[in-house]
Amino acid sequence: MQTATELDVLRTAVAAFRDAGESLALVPTMGALHEGHLTLVREARARADRVAVSIFVNPTQFGPNEDLDAYPRQMEEDARLLEAEGVDLLWAPNVAQMYPEGFATTISVAGVSEDFCGATRPGHFDGVATVVCKLFNQVRPDAALFGEKDWQQLAVIRRMARDLDLTAPHVDAILGVPTVREADGLAMSSRNRYLSPEQREAAATLPRAMREAIERIEAGADVRATMQALEQALMEAGFSLVDYAAIADTASLTRLDRLGEAPARLLVAARIGGTRLIDNMAIGKA
Numbered sequence: 001m002q003t004a005t006e007l008d009v010l011r012t013a014v015a016a017f018r019d020a021g022e023s024l025a026l027v028p029t030m031g032a033l034h035e036g037h038l039t040l041v042r043e044a045r046a047r048a049d050r051v052a053v054s055i056f057v058n059p060t061q062f063g064p065n066e067d068l069d070a071y072p073r074q075m076e077e078d079a080r081l082l083e084a085e086g087v088d089l090l091w092a093p094n095v096a097q098m099y100p101e102g103f104a105t106t107i108s109v110a111g112v113s114e115d116f117c118g119a120t121r122p123g124h125f126d127g128v129a130t131v132v133c134k135l136f137n138q139v140r141p142d143a144a145l146f147g148e149k150d151w152q153q154l155a156v157i158r159r160m161a162r163d164l165d166l167t168a169p170h171v172d173a174i175l176g177v178p179t180v181r182e183a184d185g186l187a188m189s190s191r192n193r194y195l196s197p198e199q200r201e202a203a204a205t206l207p208r209a210m211r212e213a214i215e216r217i218e219a220g221a222d223v224r225a226t227m228q229a230l231e232q233a234l235m236e237a238g239f240s241l242v243d244y245a246a247i248a249d250t251a252s253l254t255r256l257d258r259l260g261e262a263p264a265r266l267l268v269a270a271r272i273g274g275t276r277l278i279d280n281m282a283i284g285k286a
């Protein structure tokens with residue numbers, strides 16, 4: 001595996017793949033890798049001749065009171081994990097390279113980025129869209145893979161890629177990979193390591209309560225009342241705040257107060273101690 005920490009080194013490595021006629025898939029990450037990330041890498045390997053992974057803890061997607069400084073950083077261990085997965089290229093820029101003196105451009109995706117995490121983390125998706133656009137321009141992959149765990153992020157990136165012609169037309173080059181879960185159902189996340197043993201146990205209530213809510217709504221229960229019951233179940237389990245618990249259209253993320261014909265998603269963000277967890281699941285007709 002080649003590691004590039006400078007843009008010209010990255011470009012030379014990518015050009016060598018291209019000169020050899022090889023396809024390239026990109027897996028963008030913020031590091032602190034777990035099985036969720038490695039599943040994205042394996043999917044990428046199955047789809048392209050070459051795989052590039054980026055590791056960059058992007059400061060512009062963190063709010064002023066969020067965990068930018070505390071966010072886990074373990075570059076050497078991550079590099080070992082990626083090497084073992086057969087990754088070809090690790091792109092690990094620093095903040096000054098990504099945002100040089102005078103950097104002044106922001107990409108903002110209206111609509112799909114506004115509710116849910118966009119409302120509770122103002123500016124978050126501007127930071128995500130801008131850095132992902134830069135990563136696409138730096139690496140110029142044929143395809144990029146993202147986790148469904150960050151469902152709204154995936155929707156924002158798909159919208160941006162279509163709007164800005166970042167990928168080939170008529171090709172779904174932005175690929176979503178189903179959420180990888182722990183044995184008790186908790187979605188894997190780098191932030192799970194912030195949880196104390198007691199909080200970790202209580203955190204499994206999140207996917208459990210979501211599945212119960214889905215069963216009830218699919219059996220005809222009222223959406224609003226079921227969302228209230230879901231919030232209550234989380235608070236009783238030890239969560240301190242539910243940022244949102246709602247059903248939305250899968251693609252537009254418009255909130256729904258009942259299931260209809262279009263595919264829908266249950267989306268939840270909730271805090272336990274100082275840790276904010278998100279999860280989402282399909283509901284209704286697939």
Ligand SMILES: Nc1ncnc2c1ncn2[C@@H]1O[C@H](COP(=O)(O)OP(=O)(O)OP(=O)(O)O)[C@@H](O)[C@H]1O
Pocket residue numbers: 028029030031036037039040145146147148149150177178179180181187188189190191192
């Ligand atoms: N459990 C998971 N299953 C599938 N994909 C995942 C999972 N966790 C993260 N990903 C995906 O990996 C990519 C990089 O995510 P990131 O590095 O932020 O990890 P994370 O575990 O989501 O961290 P965080 O705790 O910041 O949410 C994203 O596309 C994300 O959706």
Ligand SMILES: CC(C)(CO)[C@@H](O)C(=O)[O-]
Pocket residue numbers: 028029030056058061128131132150153
């Ligand atoms: C897509 C991403 C790498 C952009 O910083 C980040 O939001 C993440 O890890 O999900």
Ligand code: BAL
Pocket residue numbers: 061062150153
């Ligand atoms: N996995 C999404 C990145 C973030 O929470 O900032």
